Amino acid sequence: MPTSAAGSSRFGLPRAPRGFTLLELLVVVAIIAIASAGVSFALRDSGATQLEREAQRLAALLESARAQSRSSGVPVRWYPVQGGFRFEGVPPNTLPDHWLAETTQVAGSPMLLLGPEPIIGKEEVVLVSSAAPGRSLRIATDGLRPFAITPAEPQ
Secondary structure, three states: OOOOOOOOOHHHOOOOOOOOOHHHHHHHHHHHHHHHHHHHHHOOOHHHHHHHHHHHHHHHHHHHHHHHHHHHOOOOEEEEEOOEEEEEOOOOOOOOOEOOOOOEEEOOOOOEEOOOOOOOOOEEEEEEEOOOOOOEEEEEEOOOOOOEEEEOOOO
16 A cells, blocks of 8 residues: 655656646736727727718719719719719719718818719818717829828818
8 A cells, every 4th residue: 555745646746736827827918908909999989980981982982983974974973962962974873872871971062073084183072970070081082093081181
């Protein structure tokens, strides 16, 4: 019958330590910090996100209208109206005529001419939102490149 001395384990192997090492705790804390930083970046201001979404949508619609104008040879005009916007020169119900969010507005009263020439004049629209005061986005083209979205300069 084997006997063991105090402090030794069965079969002569040392006993495994209990608890966590400092390195394991540091790794867990680092993982939690990275995950919480990712979540905070993912949860952005909804008003600003909505304005960006509207700007991306409008830029795509303007490019679509520009392409339709070039293919049909008919000039297309875009202008804002109360609660939305209008495209003249495209068949009815071809392109949308309203904003996705009721808070979206156009600064000023621009009218864009989108073709039919391949190179158009310099055009720009500034979008603002009552849900994100102080923030505005500029959708512009130099006439050769597609419409691009940039932050608008404060007025």
